[in-house]
Amino acid sequence: MKKRTILDEAQITRSLTRISHEILERNKGTEGLVFLGVKTRGEFLADRLQKKVEEIDGVTIPTGTLDITAYRDDKEPDTDALEDAIDIDVPLDGRHVIIVDDVLYTGRTIRAAMDAILSRVRPSKISLAVLIDRGHRELPIRADYAGKNIPTARDEKISVNLEEYDDVNEVVISE
Numbered sequence: 001m002k003k004r005t006i007l008d009e010a011q012i013t014r015s016l017t018r019i020s021h022e023i024l025e026r027n028k029g030t031e032g033l034v035f036l037g038v039k040t041r042g043e044f045l046a047d048r049l050q051k052k053v054e055e056i057d058g059v060t061i062p063t064g065t066l067d068i069t070a071y072r073d074d075k076e077p078d079t080d081a082l083e084d085a086i087d088i089d090v091p092l093d094g095r096h097v098i099i100v101d102d103v104l105y106t107g108r109t110i111r112a113a114m115d116a117i118l119s120r121v122r123p124s125k126i127s128l129a130v131l132i133d134r135g136h137r138e139l140p141i142r143a144d145y146a147g148k149n150i151p152t153a154r155d156e157k158i159s160v161n162l163e164e165y166d167d168v169n170e171v172v173i174s175e
């Protein structure tokens with residue numbers, strides 16, 4: 001299997017810094033914003049964005065997690081898992097929720113994430129921030145904030161490795 005590094009640690013950091021600036025610019029600050037990181041690695045990216053925005057603007061955006069396992073379209077939903085899908089300690093009604101994930105591919109994960117959110121709360125807006133957009137969408141979903149667009153073949157795989165979970169910061173494509 002051939003592997004190639006697409007982003008190294010410094011490039012991941014720069015991408016997240018740029019996304020943080022874009023979020024602040026487009027939303028004219030942080031009012032009403034909430035980050036929800038899709039488990040597993042979206043959680044750590046959301047935490048990193050929260051810290052970056054804090055460094056830039058001095059404001060801590062409420063940040064939580066989203067476990068979409070129970071909302072996947074290839075599984076029978078399990079009631080407890082549906083209940084526990086969102087973990088955040090502020091109400092989401094009327095807020096602008098920014099979903100954060102590592103890779104956007106078919107869009108099915110994000111469809112499930114929106115389903116999990118909208119089945120229980122009514123945010124004023126939902127946006128999407130991803131580190132990598134690799135194309136091949138199967139649903140009408142796009143990223144509002146993307147670290148890098150990478151044209152890929154369907155049989156390639158993008159692996160986002162983050163220190164918090166994988167002990168290394170890198171994005172690798174394997175074919």
Ligand SMILES: O=P(O)(O)OC[C@H]1O[C@H](OP(=O)(O)OP(=O)(O)O)[C@H](O)[C@@H]1O
Binds near residue numbers: 040041106109110
């Ligand atoms: O747009 P999609 O086609 O839904 O693909 C994107 C999703 O795929 C990956 O998760 P995966 O299901 O591989 O689980 P993981 O997060 O545990 O790696 C990735 O973390 C995204 O959440």
Ligand SMILES: O=c1cc[nH]c(=O)[nH]1
Binds near residue numbers: 158160
């Ligand atoms: O290449 C891919 C496709 C979906 N999700 C990933 O994390 N990588």
